[in-house]
Amino acid sequence: MNDDHPFAEFVAEWGDALLRYGYVLSGNPHDAADLTQEALIRLHRAWPRVQRSRDPVSYTRTIMSRLHISTWRRLRREQLAWDPPDRGCxxxxxxxxxxxxxxxxxxxxxxxxxxxxxxxxxxxxxxxxxxxxxxxxxxxxxxxxxxxxxxxxxxxxxxxxxxxxx
Amino acid sequence: MTDELETGLRATLSHAARSAPVLPDGLAAQLITRSRRRRARARSLAAGLALVAIAVPAGLVARDRPEGDVSTATAAETQARREPDPYVLAMAGLTPLGRRLIVLDPSEDAPMLLWFARDAKGATLFCTANRNRAGGSFYGCDEAARSSIGVGSTSVIAGEVLYYGATDADVTSMAAVAADGKKIPGTVTRVDGTPWRIWTVTVPGLAAIGSFELTGARGQVVNRIEHHGSVAGELTAPPVGPAEEMPHGLVVTLVTTPDETLIWRLNGQPMSMNLVRPADLLTDLGGHAFPVSMTSRGARWYGIAQAGTARVDLVLPDGTTATATARPDRWGIGVSLFSGVYRHGTDIYQEGFELVGYDEAGTVLWRDPQPAVPPLWQ
Missing domain, CATH: 1.10.10.10 (Winged helix-like DNA-binding domain superfamily/Winged helix DNA-binding domain)
Structure with a gap:
């Protein structure tokens, strides 16, 4: 089986919930999308370790929270894979x-x-x-x-x- | 009131969350590709910085690029920089496969390398190396098979963006397909002696790309790579307050989505950006302040400088000086904006230069030397 399959399944199952968390955390869909994608990329990099020792949802939520209160945006050198429509709630x-x-x-x-x-x-x-x-x-x-x-x-x-x- | 407030807050957050967007299908594959590419780059950057520190031990400071990119290294004296070639660093332990392809990174106005290599286990790798004009570089290799499903790009906050990828399919042409269906043709370069090809396409920075189509000799679509692309949020966000019209045709706007950012445009096309949230303002990744962030495109040089700066001089090694008047920003950020032009035949980064900031009285407020950066790839 592809090593990335469990990660892809995790994204499919939890991605939207994490995006909702990012939305209430940041207050806008752009930051929510950025935070979620950035955190999922970091989760992928740590996936073998996280899978063994931690709850991936908790891990990703922690990354999103800490990114949001830090100056992470300056580190973003690429446009992430997806940007949502600009819509308020x-x-x-x-x-x-x-x-x-x-x-x-x-x-x-x-x-x-x-x-x-x-x-x-x-x-x-x-x-x-x-x-x-x-x-x-x-x-x-x-x-x-x-x-x-x-x-x-x-x-x-x-x-x-x-x-x-x- | 507290109970009412807390109850109301729970309800507000719960209701607001329902308005959150949903992730598009197929995003996981793109995130996996980006994760692998970034991992390679992170290793490369760390190795590059370590070697630079050995070569130029004095005066190294980590700072952000004017575009807000990952940190690079800048020596504090105007002298020739002795940085290792990132291609050489990338190829440690690898065997080259075919010739290198040199393309223009439009966001840096500098060459970029794309090539294939083989590792000790015989796996084919797709490698890239970039070096900005100020000397900062990054590079990385990823398994070519994985690269064939992903797309790389240069900085998206620029007038043009270069997208690239690798494929071993029998394709002869390719195009980026914009969200409105318009096709922007790219180039496919076959690597002799291998089944691999490198495709590249340069698109306007304001074009939202939906997919990349790779086509065979008879025009049939061999592979379509969905991109879920859109224009960077900074470029589509409505400006806050009026725009600032600077000398030499540059227009600066402030946007607050996704965060406080100044966008510089020329003839409506984005040129670069400055992060101006207080925590980011003229501050490097280590939290140290620096006095100026300058971008050079063609003959134009422009940027932001610390508050109180009334004039900025760009001084070349032969004493030639270009001057730009600086003005306070109109949004209350607390910086001075400047833009100027210089008349010079060569790339100022190749010779090195110094920026000097003055106050209204003509007193020097700060100096910011940029060491010479000899060209690597022609």
Whole structure:
């Protein structure tokens, strides 16, 4: 059997889920596509080792998270294999409250956003988030607190102005 | 409020995720090809930098290319660079197979090599070597059989992009097929004494390529390589704020997709880019600041320099000096933009030069020497 077959199967099974993670992490389809493809290329390079010792989904998610909070883009020397259409999701969000939160997320520093996405989208514990991002649990809590505080101020403002609750 | 916020945040992220795009079919094969090619390049770059460090031990700094490419090495003195030929490095332990093909890398305006080799186990390898005008180089070899299903390219942030690949199929011509169906003819070069051929095609940087068609002597399509190609996001993103019209026809725009980037264009065609997110701004991969990022295309030289720079001089070894007035960027990034032309018969990188930045009062703010880079491949 081709050595690459298990990797191709992994991409087929998990690629879209990872892309969705990249989307909520970065907030736009271009970065989501870049992050996902870059992380999958790195996963392929480490595939024999990862298969033996780690969960490939967790490994890829960790790569995507760390790439997103780093300066990885300067390392990209090639156009990756695929670039998605430029389309936002605001129209798909059902309430003004959610649209406001999505826009407010875009204003957060990358680490704060990553912590909130890992906690509220991936449902990871603080210890797991710390491992994914390579930071301490205390830093995770600090980022979560600051991020929620900033979102809360935006949400409070929306409620005060529009009475628009989730 | 906290519970409401957290509940709302979960719902927002869940709903937003449904709007994410889906990966196209066949992407895994392309990612595998790129992974293998990049692995070869990474080994090559590391080896190249190590040897350079031995040859020029003083003043080496790692810095990004003006196009935001992988790091290269630049000596801090204007002297002849004694870098090893990346072709020689690539061929360590390998046997050449046929002659080398020299093509123009349009993004660098510099030659690029493509060739075949055989390793100790008898496997046929497809190899490439690039060297930018500033002397940075990378090279790599991959199994030719794997290369036949993939596509390589030069930098996509450029007026033209060279795509290339290898095939052992009996093909005589090829074309890139744009998303709108238009075909852009390329070239197929047969390597004597082998069943292998190298195909190349140069397309406009703004052309979205959907596939590459390899055809036989009777015009039949022997192989179609799907590309899922599209124009780089930086080139299609809407600009933020007004454009800056620079001297000598250059136009600069700021885009924020996928991240803060300045795009330089001439007559509407992309020329190069600068990453200007605060973390990237005039900062090398090691986190060290440098004062200027200059690109040279034809007689034009242009780029960004540290804030406060009012004038940039390009000084050649014979004392010839070209001057460009610099102006603060209009987007609040915190850099100065400059563009100029020089009248000189030869490639300035072959002779070496120095860039000197001045403030409004004429005081020297910074100096950035570029060592001479003798040509390798003619």
């Amino acid at each position: 605001l129209d798909d969000l059902p309430t003004g409250f959610e649209r406001g939160l999505w826009q407010a997320l875009a204003g957060l520093p990358r680490k704060q956003r990553a912590v909130l996405v890992l906690r509220f989208y991936e449902d990871l514990s603080d210890a797991e988030i710390a491992e994914v991002l390579g930071i301490s649990r205390g830093t995770v809590r600090s980022h979560a607190s600051h991020g929620l505080s900033r979102l809360r101020s935006v949400a409070d403002l929306r409620i005060a102005v529009n009475g628009d609750r989730p």
